[in-house]
Amino acid sequence: AQSVTQLGSHVSVSEGALVLLRCNYSSSVPPYLFWYVQYPNQGLQLLLKYTSAATLVKGINGFEAEFKKSETSFHLTKPSAHMSDAAEYFCAVSFKAAGNKLTFGGGTRVLVKP
Amino acid sequence: DVKVTQSSRYLVKRTGEKVFLECVQDMDHENMFWYRQDPGLGLRLIYFSYDVKMKEKGDIPEGYSVSREKKERFSLILESASTNQTSMYLCASSLRGWQPQHFGDGTRLSIL
Numbered sequence: 769a770q771s772v773t774q775l776g777s778h779v780s781v782s783e784g785a786l787v788l789l790r791c792n793y794s795s796s797v798p799p800y801l802f803w804y805v806q807y808p809n810q811g812l813q814l815l816l817k818y819t820s821a822a823t824l825v826k827g828i829n830g831f832e833a834e835f836k837k838s839e840t841s842f843h844l845t846k847p848s849a850h851m852s853d854a855a856e857y858f859c860a861v862s863f864k865a866a867g868n869k870l871t872f873g874g875g876t877r878v879l880v881k882p
Numbered sequence: 883d884v885k886v887t888q889s890s891r892y893l894v895k896r897t898g899e900k901v902f903l904e905c906v907q908d909m910d911h912e913n914m915f916w917y918r919q920d921p922g923l924g925l926r927l928i929y930f931s932y933d934v935k936m937k938e939k940g941d942i943p944e945g946y947s948v949s950r951e952k953k954e955r956f957s958l959i960l961e962s963a964s965t966n967q968t969s970m971y972l973c974a975s976s977l978r979g980w981q982p983q984h985f986g987d988g989t990r991l992s993i994l
Binding site for chain 2: 809817851864871872874
């Protein structure tokens with residue numbers, strides 16, 4: 769079965785510093801990959817998605833992610849953190865063979881220090 | 883913009899009660915999903931539906947059932963609520979296939 773691992777349940781960054789959130793998946797077939805963000809007391813909002821086109825994917829709010837097949841990774845980055853980026857981030861994967869159901873990682877909570 | 887509306891933001895029920903969580907989407911999406919979210923475990927799929935009157939079990943269906951009588955509405959039912967079902971419940975919908983899922987704001991359910 770497919771799985772998703774997010775390294776680090778909590779990440780603390782200074783305002784203006786690089787944000788790097790790590791996501792690795794296990795699969796022998798090409799996946800669809802997603803990053804979602806969840807602000808307090810809200811549902812999940814799609815940040816970006818990879819669907820086998822360009823390996824570098826740009827999303828909303830200045831985030832981007834790179835699909836690396838050889839490393840089975842889809843890490844999320846943002847060059848300069850803003851206070852409004854404080855939230856929980858989820859990586860998710862789906863496969864055509866699995867009926868396109870989403871499997872989520874455990875989430876990474878980002879704290880931004882002034 | 884897609885809007886997925888969950889009927890309650892907060893709900894408190896007692897052990898043994900039958901509990902209904904309602905979800906409505908306004909974009910004619912084919913697919914609808916119910917997840918529960920627990921700290922450190924991410925989101926886990928309870929049930930999903932690809933069409934009216936159709937349902938499929940997710941990863942943790944035990945203790946739950948669902949109903950989809952109309953395309954826009956997907957209900958999650960806790961047949962006999964237990965304290966281990968205290969959680970955040972999230973509903974989502976997607977157009978079809980691999981299209982991204984759109985989420986409601988969640989229902990925080992407490993079973994006492």
